[in-house]
Amino acid sequence: MTLMREIDWESCLLEPRRDPKFERRFRRETGRSSGPVSYFSGTSWIEDATVWFNVNASKQVSIEPQLAGLVGMIVSQDNSCRFCFAETRAFLRILGMPERRISRLEQDLLAEEFDARECAALEFARRFSRSNPPPDKRDLDALRAAGYDELQIIEIASIAGFFVFFNRVTTLFALPPYAKEELPDRWVVRFFRPVIAFLMSRSDHTARLEPLEPDEQEGIFSQVVLGLDGLPFARSLRKTLDGMWASPVLTRRAKALVVAVVARTLGCPLPEKEATESLLDEGLSVEQVDGILAHLRSPLLDATEKVVVSFARETVWYEPARIQQLGRNAMQTLSREEFIELVTVASVANMICRLGIVVGAR
Amino acid sequence: MDFSGIDLAIHIGVVGFAVGLWVLLRRSRRETQRLRQRLESATGKLQNLQLAFSRFAPDEVVERVIAGGIGDIGERKEVTIIFADLVDFTALSEQVEPTVLVGILNGYFDRMSEAISQHRGYVSTFIGDGILALFGALSPNPWQGNDAVHAALAMRKALASYNRELVERNIPELSIGIGLNRGMGVAGLVGSRDLKEFAFVGRTVNVAARVQDLTRQHSADIIVTAALKESLDPCFQLRALPTTRVKGVAEPLSIYAVDGFAGADEAVG
Numbered sequence: 001m002t003l004m005r006e007i008d009w010e011s012c013l014l015e016p017r018r019d020p021k022f023e024r025r026f027r028r029e030t031g032r033s034s035g036p037v038s039y040f041s042g043t044s045w046i047e048d049a050t051v052w053f054n055v056n057a058s059k060q061v062s063i064e065p066q067l068a069g070l071v072g073m074i075v076s077q078d079n080s081c082r083f084c085f086a087e088t089r090a091f092l093r094i095l096g097m098p099e100r101r102i103s104r105l106e107q108d109l110l111a112e113e114f115d116a117r118e119c120a121a122l123e124f125a126r127r128f129s130r131s132n133p134p135p136d137k138r139d140l141d142a143l144r145a146a147g148y149d150e151l152q153i154i155e156i157a158s159i160a161g162f163f164v165f166f167n168r169v170t171t172l173f174a175l176p177p178y179a180k181e182e183l184p185d186r187w188v189v190r191f192f193r194p195v196i197a198f199l200m201s202r203s204d205h206t207a208r209l210e211p212l213e214p215d216e217q218e219g220i221f222s223q224v225v226l227g228l229d230g231l232p233f234a235r236s237l238r239k240t241l242d243g244m245w246a247s248p249v250l251t252r253r254a255k256a257l258v259v260a261v262v263a264r265t266l267g268c269p270l271p272e273k274e275a276t277e278s279l280l281d282e283g284l285s286v287e288q289v290d291g292i293l294a295h296l297r298s299p300l301l302d303a304t305e306k307v308v309v310s311f312a313r314e315t316v317w318y319e320p321a322r323i324q325q326l327g328r329n330a331m332q333t334l335s336r337e338e339f340i341e342l343v344t345v346a347s348v349a350n351m352i353c354r355l356g357i358v359v360g361a362r
Numbered sequence: 363m364d365f366s367g368i369d370l371a372i373h374i375g376v377v378g379f380a381v382g383l384w385v386l387l388r389r390s391r392r393e394t395q396r397l398r399q400r401l402e403s404a405t406g407k408l409q410n411l412q413l414a415f416s417r418f419a420p421d422e423v424v425e426r427v428i429a430g431g432i433g434d435i436g437e438r439k440e441v442t443i444i445f446a447d448l449v450d451f452t453a454l455s456e457q458v459e460p461t462v463l464v465g466i467l468n469g470y471f472d473r474m475s476e477a478i479s480q481h482r483g484y485v486s487t488f489i490g491d492g493i494l495a496l497f498g499a500l501s502p503n504p505w506q507g508n509d510a511v512h513a514a515l516a517m518r519k520a521l522a523s524y525n526r527e528l529v530e531r532n533i534p535e536l537s538i539g540i541g542l543n544r545g546m547g548v549a550g551l552v553g554s555r556d557l558k559e560f561a562f563v564g565r566t567v568n569v570a571a572r573v574q575d576l577t578r579q580h581s582a583d584i585i586v587t588a589a590l591k592e593s594l595d596p597c598f599q600l601r602a603l604p605t606t607r608v609k610g611v612a613e614p615l616s617i618y619a620v621d622g623f624a625g626a627d628e629a630v631g
Contacts, residue, residue: 132501264504295508295595297625317501 005181007080008321010174013328014039014336022047030054031203036083036175040340045243049344052236057162059207061231062152067121068159070114073105074122075129075163080320083170084163086180093184095197120146125160131266132317134357150362151209151230157358158233161351168315168347173340174324207232220245221259221274224352227359237352244348249341253282254308257292257301258342261312262349263356264293270356271349307333308342315346436550441562442510442542442590443570444483444495446474446517449537449578451491458533466528467491470536473524477516481509486561492574496562499549507544507593511620514540514584538583541574543567544590565610572608573617579606582619591618597625 016038023034023041029051041047060068069088076084085106092102114122120143127135143153183189189196210232217226220241228234245252256278263272279289284300292298296309307330314326331339448454448470455463474493475485482503483495495513498506517540525535547564573585580603591600600618607614 265502267502267504294593295597296505297595297597313505 005082007082008319009082009177010321010324010328012039012174012176013324013331014173014340017042026051026054030058032058035179036170039173039175040169040344043247043249043337043341043344045240045247046340046344048243049236049240049348052240053162053165053233056207056231056233056236057159057166059205059232060159061155061207061209062149063121063155063159065205067118067156070118070122071125071156071159072163074125075160076167077106078126078129079164079167079171081163081167081171082177082320083175083180084167086177086183090180090183091200094189094193095200096193117146117148121148121156124156128157128160128354128358129164131354131357134266134268134354135361137361140358140361153362154228154358155231155233157355158228158231161355162233164354165347165351168350169344171318171320172315172323172327172343172347174320174327210235212238220278221271221352221356223270223274224356224359227362228355240348241352244345247341249337250304250308250345251282253279253284254305254342255345256282257305257309258312258345259349259352260289260293261296261309262316262346263353265313265316266350266353266357268353268356268360270360271353303333304338311342312346312349315343315350434550436548438546439499439549440506440544440546441499441549441566442497442506442544443562443567444478444493444497444510444514444517444540444542445567445570445574446493446495446514446538446540447574448491449539451536454534454536462533466533466536469524469527470521473520474517477520478513481513481516482506483510483513487559494567496549499560499562507590508595508598510542510544510590511584511586511594511598512623514542514620515623518583539574539577540584541570541572541577542584542586542590543570543573544587544593545569568610569608569615572610573615576603576606576608576617580604580617580619584620585617586620588616588618591616595623595625597623599624 018038019041023037025047026032026034026037032054037047037050040050057068057072058065069091073085073088076088089102089106092105093099124135124139124143127139140153143156148156209230212225212229212234216235216238217229219225219238225234225238225241228237244255247255256275260272260275260279263269263275276289276293280286284292288298288300292301292309296313297306301309311326311330314323327339327343330342334342454466458466470491471488471493478485478493478495481497483497484500486494486496486499488494495510497503497510497513503509517538521536521538528535543566545564545566547562547566549560549562551558552561552563553559569587573587577583577585582601582603585603586594586600594600599621601621603617603619605614605616
C-alpha cells in the first residue's frame with residue numbers, strides 16, 4: 001500500500017464523453033494515452049491547452065528530462081494528486097526504475113541521494129507549488145547559486161506550473177487514478193516493458209528556443225507570458241489565455257473574478273491587477289470590484305458568479321476529497337460545460353498566479 | 363579417478379563451507395530484507411506523522427522542524443482569534459458525575475471544532491472548557507475576519523442543536539461566550555524543552571480573552587472588537603456596546619455584539 005493510495009478520492013464528477021477525433025489528435029500529438037481526455041473534451045480552448053501543455057511538459061529546452069520528471073513528481077505529491085502521481089509512477093516503472101526505489105522516492109523525495117543542484121530545483125518546485133509563503137528573490141538566488149541560468153529557472157518554474165495546472169484539472173474532476181495505479185503490474189505491460197521503455201527512450205525530449213512573435217507579446221496577463229519568453233510553453237500559455245478569454249461558456253467577468261480571487265488568496269499583485277482591470281472593462285466600478293474581493297459576496301453577482309467566486313478560493317490549497325465534494329455542489333448550479341470551464345480557468349489561474357510571483361521576483 | 367581420504371575431506375570441507383556461506387548469506391539477506399521493511403515502515407510512519415503535523419502547524423514550520431529540529435521558530439503575522447468559554451461550567455461540573463461531565467465536554471468540543479474547521483479555522487488549544495482558535499495562522503487568509511465571525515455564528519447554531527440533545531437527557535443547557543479580535547502577533551513553536559506547541563502569542567490573544575469575559579457583562583454571546591469590525595462584511599448584524607476598559611489595554615475598547623448575518627447566503631464555506 002503506497003501513501004498516495006491512502007488519499008481519499010471521490011468517484012469521478014463527470015461521465016466520459018467520447019470524442020474520437022480529439023482523442024486521435026491527443027494521441028498523435030502527445031504520444032500518450034487519451035483515456036482521461038474523454039472526461040473533459042468538448043471546449044476547443046481546453047482541448048488545445050491539454051494537447052499543448054502536455055507536449056511542452058514532455059520536451060525541455062534547457063533542463064534534463066529526468067529533472068523535469070522529478071519536478072512533476074514532487075509537485076504532484078505536494079498537491080496530493082493521485083492521478084498525476086500514478087501516471088508518473090507508471091512512467092518510471094516502465095522506464096525500469098525498481099518498485100522499491102519508487103516507494104522510497106514516494107515516501108521522501110528529498111531524502112533520495114540527489115546532488116545539490118537537483119535538490120535546489122526540487123526545493124524550489126515544492127515552494128512554488130505550495131506558495132505558503134510564495135517563493136521570493138532568495139529562492140531564485142538559491143537556484144542561481146546551484147548553477148541554474150535564467151532560462152533554466154523559468155523552465156523549472158514552467159514545468160512546476162504545468163503540474164500545478166494539471167494536478168488541479170485531474171483532482172478537481174476526480175479523474176479515476178485506479179487504471180494508472182495498476183498499469184505497471186498488468187502482464188501485457190510487464191511483458192512488453194523493455195520494448196515500451198526502448199521506444200520511450202528513443203522519443204525526442206528536446207525542444208528548441210521559440211521567442212514570442214510581436215503579436216504574441218500582448219494580451220491578457222502578458223507580463224507573466226513575457227516573463228517566460230523563449231520557452232515553447234510561453235506560446236502555449238499565450239494561446240491558451242487568448243482562447244480562455246474568448247470562450248463564451250462562462251462570461252469574461254466570471255473568468256476575471258476567478259483569477260482575481262485566486263490572486264488575492266495567494267497574495268499575487270500582478271495577475272490581480274490585470275484581472276481587476278478586466279473587471280473594470282466589464283463595467284464594474286473600482287468600489288464594486290473592491291467590495292466583491294473584500295468579502296467574496298455582493299448583490300451584483302449572479303448565481304453562476306457566486307459559485308465561481310466561492311469555488312475559486314478553494315482551489316488554491318485543498319484536500320482532494322473536500323474540493324471534490326465542493327465541485328459536486330458547484331455542479332448543482334452550473335452546467336457540465338460551465339463546470340469544466342470553471343475548473344480549467346481556476347487551474348490556469350493557479351498556474352499563472354504562481355508564475356506571476358516568480359516573474360515578479362526576478 | 364581415485365579419491366584419497368584427504369581429497370574427500372577437502373571436498374567435503376569445500377562443500378560444507380559453501381553450504382555454510384550460502385546459509386549465512388541467506389540469513390544476512392533475510393535480515394537485510396527485514397531491516398529494510400522496518401526502515402520503509404518507519405519512513406512511512408514518519409511521512410504520515412508529517413502529514414498529521416501539517417494539520418497543527420504551517421507546512422514551513424513542520425519542514426523546518428524536520429530539517430533542523432525544534433529550535434526557536436517564530437513569525438510575525440496578522441491573525442483573527444476566537445476565544446470561547448462555557449458560562450458557569452464550574453457549577454455544572456459540581457452537579458453531574460465526572461464521566462457524564464467528560465462526555466458533555468467532549469460532545470461540546472467536537473461540535474465547536476467542527477464549526478471552526480468548516481470555516482478554515484484552526485483550534486490551537488483547549489484551555490479547560492475554553493477554546494482558542496486561530497484564523498489565518500496556517501496559511502494566508504485575506505477573508506479571515508469574515509470566516510471567524512461565520513465560525514462563531516456556526517458555533518452558536520451548533521450549541522443550540524447540542525442543547526436540545528442535552529435537555530432530552532435531562533442535562534442542563536450549556537451557554538457560551540465568544541470573544542473575537544484581529545491583530546498582529548507572533549506565531550511559532552512555544553513551550554518548554556519537553557513540551558512545545560504551535561501557538562500565537564501577543565496582545566491580540568489577550569484582548570480576545572478579555573472580550574470573551576465581557577460577554578457575561580453585556581449579555582451577548584458573541585462580541586467582536588473594532589479592530590475586527592473594520593474588515594467585516596457589512597451584512598453582519600452588529601450592535602454597538604458601550605466602550606469598556608479592559609485589563610492590559612490603555613484605551614477603552616469599542617466592542618460590538620454579533621446578532622446574525624443578513625446576507626442571503628454565506629459567501630464561502
